[in-house]
Amino acid sequence: MVVNPALKAPQVSILMPFKNSSRYLGECLSSICSQNFDSWELLAIDDHSSDTSPAIFTEWAEQDSRIRVFPNRGSGIIPALKTAYSLSRGKLITRMDSDDRMAAGRLREMATQLEASGSGHIALGLVEYFSHRGISNGYARYERWLNNLTLLGSNFKEIYKECVIPSPCWMVYRQDLDACGAFAPDRYPEDYDLCFRFYAKGLTCLPSSRVLHYWRDYDERTSRTSEHYAQNYFLDLKLDYFLKLDRDASRPLVIWGAGYKGKHLARTLVEKGLHFRWLCDNPKKIGKSIYGMRLSHFKVLKTVEAPQSLITVANEASQAQIRNFLFNSCMGSEKDTFFFC
Template sequence: MISIVMPVKNAFKYLEECILSIQNQSLADWELIAIIDNSSDDSIHILNKFSDSDSRIKVFNNDGKGIIDALILAYSKTEGEFISRMDADDKMHPNKLQMLSDSLRENPKAIITAKVSYFSDTELGQGYLDYQNWLNQFIDQQNHYSGIYQECVLPSPCWMMTRSTLDALGGFKSLSYPEDYDLCFKAYQKNIQILGVNEILHYWRDYSERTSRNDPNYADNTFIELKTSYFIACDNKSDQPLILWGAGKKGKKIARLLIESGTKFIWATNNPKKLNVPIYDQQLVLDEEISDIKDAQLIIAIADRKASEDILRVLQASAVDEVYYFC
């Protein structure tokens, strides 16, 4: 059986459409564990209506507050061997559960995902289309972790894994916000493979009241602290030089975190004006000076187009061993 965990907060407007898409799945062996997360709308009435007529739908109130507490409670109520997550304002493709579970049976130690498609009742912003396309490229290439330090490479409402895999990741209990990105990093840390079904199986709704737009836990969408902590834990090699490229807002935050952790690094910039005064008692060097540093690890914390051209030029002439894009 597949257990679907679904936090619900003020999703009344779209909740019925969401649940109908679950009930209309080609695979019927599922349970939906819906957690009312301090909703102030009438979501509970929609859920009770469906649970009264469908025993596969089970509804509970969140004793805590927030998505992580809701996920912890939902998981504690599950009975299935396969676990998936759903957002209460989205829609499933009719074959989503069937196709994800078929792939998971063939690859029981992996996390299975699929392509997603953003939609909206109003005009969809280009940023969401870019993220959709960025995510879906990993399905084509089957190399999800290559983008792990840029954004979350695992769409939160479109994955399935076995109970034993989720338990190996610590379930939802050890997560911090953003919980989907943290879960993805934990899978990366444990070398758990992510495999993608080459079909659009999830429809991701964007609207102004969406949780990720309004919850303060997601306000800083750079997630630098999360990225840096996992880089130090997973990828930093003390026997190789580490270069941080970029001294803007992101670069400074990464530098501060590296310094606090005792991680040594060379700080590079393409802005000569920043060479005059040390930042955090760290003297910066021009980016051109890093080309002769052999076998280095490089964190890139700069994203504008002209800088990207500079980065490409320097990397082509450098002996850098590993590159990590943090933006």
């Protein structure tokens, strides 16, 4: 299908950085070109590939002029997204990864939802991981957790746990993306940072009950190999946005847990000169001081008036116990408790 892009600006712009993804491009591009929705453009940005990816894109672009291929003006995903966005023309903006597959009907469903709801909304879809070797328990849990949020459109309620917006499966109005700063911030992980900015601007997640994106997992995936997606980047991002968006400085601050995440948050708060109470249930740590902060048993929380709690305990059974304790202590509202894992 050859389309003349000069005839009419497309309704949807798809932004897709790529680098050395030649093995998967056929599947990816087929899933886009077979959509039952014609008014789209694909801005494919080559992030300095060393394989045949650029040549594959060129061949596809010669057959379908809605596919537009450009070199990255910088290096990395964020500069590639900036390049793509600067060249886009659609009033609706979505993302795609070059190693994944779009579900049939994705573009039409998302665009229809946004047109019906108007600006101020984010269209989402359920996601499904796939891999030649099967999906790990960690990814399966993340998929299940994320999809349960998307079913209700309640994604932002657990924003401090993990990225609650699937990075290659969202669609928004251009004006809303601009209001959130688009891809201007140079901060990784870029998808989670954008998610927090959507949250800060008060955008509403539209619920979805359909799988609209197939997410490939493999060893060379960027989120597995790049330092920008290491655990400390996520923790620093979460804490910075919590302090900016949800911290009530008139209330005591409490950290639960003294594992890696708890220690990282505690050290960062100490470095910032911010006071907090530090709780755990490990008898080997209770009463000891780390970074000059003494750890106490969590029951002392009953003596703290109106605290805000940051939970860094990862064990699901322990989290359930903490939720129950806080609920029974009337400290379990959304502005009281923030799960950081």
